[in-house]
Amino acid sequence: MLDIIGTLYDIDSIDPDNPVSAPLDGYHVNATRKIKGADAYLIEPETPRRVFAGAVTYCYTFANEAEAKQIIGYDDEAGYTPEFEPKPVPVPATITARQARLVLAKNGLLSEVERAIGDIEDTEARQVAGIEWEYAAYLERHAPWLTHMAAQLGMSDADVDAMFIQGETL
Incomplete structure (x- = not known):
């Protein structure tokens, strides 16, 4: 409009x-x-x-x-007669653990998660990431442990956003 x-x-x-x-x-x-x-x-x-x-x-x-x-x-x-840019797709704040595992599997990264968590240098951050990965029902997009894990996987913020958007559809 x-x-x-x-x-x-x-x-x-x-x-x-x-x-x-x-x-x-x-x-x-x-x-x-x-x-x-x-x-x-x-x-x-x-x-x-x-x-x-x-x-x-x-x-x-x-x-x-x-x-x-x-x-x-x-x-x-x-x-x-304007041509509008497409509406941006909102990034979900959370996805289920199932959706996260499915999207990581589709992108060939699921098998890398345990290694990425193990590679987190800070002991407490590594433990938190392991507990969250194994027991959380939902993954929160901006959780610090997820940011650490994504960095270990070589993922940018845009990559993580794209995976959350894709994961929400699964």
Whole structure:
């Protein structure tokens, strides 16, 4: 969804009886999803002037209306025709131990887990990881032991996120 704002105004309220408005530079457009090819125009105001109720709002500032139409896409009959970036898939906070083992098996890493836990240098961290791996019903995405184990497996945060997303489907 797009909100074509156009010109935004700043209100100078030094004199409350005579407020003065001044136009802000640019042509302003808000969207509920990121617009493909418009990252250079994306701004992150601390306090956006207008937002979509209950939805993340992406705020864009273009030099003028013509530039907005060119970057976003515009058709004289259809109006604005933006191509939005796909919605990001949320990373689940937890997956079951079964899902974790299945996704690790699918990615050829299940047999490496015991070695990775054994390779954790800190004794307490190694013990916690072993107990969690063997007895936990759920794996928490941001648990410190899981971060240690993933590092031992050579996995990045993005790799772990992808496995949690994949694991949730199993």
